[in-house]
Amino acid sequence: MIAPNPFIAAQEGNIYDxxxxxxxxxxxVVGLNITDKEHNSAPLIYTAARFGRVEMVKYLVSEGVNLNVVQAHGSSALHAAAYYGHLEIVKLLVEAKIDVNIVNRYGTTARDEASDLVQNGEQWKQIVSYLSS
Known part of the structure; x- marks a missing residue:
């Protein structure tokens, strides 16, 4: 069965769907820049990054999606990857030239998001170190 919408496909990492x-x-590519109005206007790239779907993020990057699109609170896919501790996705997005200086509604960058969570584990420390270099 095909995912009921593209956001479920992104959340599940299901590139086929x-x-x-x-x-x-x-x-x-314009169609892939759609946002999920039911979930804080989260773009597909944000959804995939939040759920740690590395291959889906790679696919969306290869399709040319807007990396710097943000959800309703101003957070980018990089914010999501940093907050949820997905180091590989952080690196992938930075290498793809996402803007690392986007500040969300709360006044934080992706690096700030990870800095607030370093007590949660090594991956957040690595993310802070990577985004600081």
Whole structure:
């Protein structure tokens, strides 16, 4: 069964289902920049980053999505990856040239998000170190 919408596909990391949605709805790169109005207007790239879906993030980057699009609170995919401790995605997004200086509604960058959570584990320390270099 195909995911009921592209956001579920992104959340689950199901590239096949996302491609089916692209073909069915004739999504091009602009179509992949859609946001989920039910969940703080989270873009697909944010959703994939939040849930740690490395291959989905790679796919969306390869499709040319806008990396710097933010959700309703001004947080980018980099904020999500940093907050949830997904170091590999942080590196992938930075290498893809995401803006590391985006400040969300709460006045924090992705690095700030990770800094607030270093007590939670080594990956947050590594994220802070990576984003500080």
């Amino acid at each position: 996302l491609r089916v949605w692209q073909e069915k709805n004739k999504y091009n």
